[in-house]
Amino acid sequence: MSESSIHIAVTGISGRLGRAIATEVIRANDLSLVGGMVSSDSPNLGADLGEMCAAGFMGIEAVVSLEQATDQADVLIDASLPKVTSAIAPRLASMGHRALVTGVTGLDDEQQAALYQAAEVIPVLQASNFSLGVALVERLLAQAAKALAAEHFDIEIIEAHHKRKADAPSGTALSLGETAARARGVDLDSVAQFNRPRHDGHRPMGAIGFSAIRGGGVVGEHEARFLSAFEEVSISHKAYDRFIFAQGALEAARWIKGKAPGLYSMQDVLGD
Ligand SMILES: NC(=O)C1=CN([C@@H]2O[C@H](COP(=O)(O)OP(=O)(O)OC[C@H]3O[C@@H](n4cnc5c(N)ncnc54)[C@H](OP(=O)(O)O)[C@@H]3O)[C@@H](O)[C@H]2O)C=CC1
Ligand SMILES: O=C(O)C1=N[C@H](C(=O)O)C[C@H](O)C1
Numbered sequence: 001m002s003e004s005s006i007h008i009a010v011t012g013i014s015g016r017l018g019r020a021i022a023t024e025v026i027r028a029n030d031l032s033l034v035g036g037m038v039s040s041d042s043p044n045l046g047a048d049l050g051e052m053c054a055a056g057f058m059g060i061e062a063v064v065s066l067e068q069a070t071d072q073a074d075v076l077i078d079a080s081l082p083k084v085t086s087a088i089a090p091r092l093a094s095m096g097h098r099a100l101v102t103g104v105t106g107l108d109d110e111q112q113a114a115l116y117q118a119a120e121v122i123p124v125l126q127a128s129n130f131s132l133g134v135a136l137v138e139r140l141l142a143q144a145a146k147a148l149a150a151e152h153f154d155i156e157i158i159e160a161h162h163k164r165k166a167d168a169p170s171g172t173a174l175s176l177g178e179t180a181a182r183a184r185g186v187d188l189d190s191v192a193q194f195n196r197p198r199h200d201g202h203r204p205m206g207a208i209g210f211s212a213i214r215g216g217g218v219v220g221e222h223e224a225r226f227l228s229a230f231e232e233v234s235i236s237h238k239a240y241d242r243f244i245f246a247q248g249a250l251e252a253a254r255w256i257k258g259k260a261p262g263l264y265s266m267q268d269v270l271g272d
Helices: 016-027 066-070 082-095 109-118 132-147 171-183 243-256 266-270
Strands: 006-011 031-037 075-078 099-102 123-126 154-161 208-214 220-227 232-239 262-264
Touching (some): 066 082, 099 243, 132 171, 132 220, 132 266, 171 208
Parallel strands (some): 154 208
Antiparallel strands (some): 154 220
16 A cells, blocks of 8 residues: 555445445555445455455455544545435544545435535535536536526436436436526426326426436436427436446545545536
8 A cells, every 4th residue: 555645445335336436446556445344234244355346355354333444544435325424424524534425325304414514524525426427417407407498498307227226316317406406596396396196287387307217237327308399408428337436436535635624526526
């Protein structure tokens, strides 16, 4: 482990995203994997982190303790579950200097509040999607939502994911909805349509609709459709491989090290 490298710990390291991130950290020349946290009933408890990532023996075990996992860390990348994220954020804040990068989605209001509070003490970057391509999509979407008036253009956000995904709609779909609503000067809660019953009547003007598809191994697909009576504008993104999320998480970790306390996003990482 190089002294000058950024030291990274990962929560949820045995999951799909966590393992992809840890694998890329091991491969990166400027980062070192120094810890990995799993649940107390994880089959990977005590497993060697390098072996878990098919990268050879490293001599570092997956542990349950946050303190142990982050002992040597500059940045904790969180790829676990909402209840874990909201539990570790205040504990990390009370430990002081480490930064938190979290990609976990599906947090309820109380869990989200725990992140806001932690961000008053340490730097926290929250991203429903680590892809820099999706960060760009958000900007294009804001531009489109501002230019294409609600009187003429209906917004529908459609997403597809693998069958093991826990939350719906995806965190990215909700973020895109929030971006579009903000650009139109409205609150998403007042215009969002999530589940349409079979006989729902007319679509209210200005509504932002969400549809979620779950099946197979779809990594992550998002499309925002702006539909008028005469034309359609569509902005979409497809992730082919979790590698893209891992790469974005690494960029976020590089960016956040040494930043002041506060809540940051991938927009900050993407820059101007
Ligand atoms: N921002 C982004 O770009 C992306 C975000 N995501 C989000 O990341 C999250 C994880 O997704 P995914 O990897 O597919 O889900 P997984 O279910 O594969 O991974 C979550 C892992 O968390 C682990 N876990 C459970 N309890 C704890 C605990 N107390 N401490 C540490 N780890 C724990 C579990 O493993 P074990 O019990 O073995 O510890 C589990 O494998 C989701 O919210 C998803 O939406 C996913 C992809 C991209
Ligand atoms: O759970 C996933 O897999 C993904 N979750 C994120 C989300 O909820 O938006 C990002 C990505 O699309 C994959």
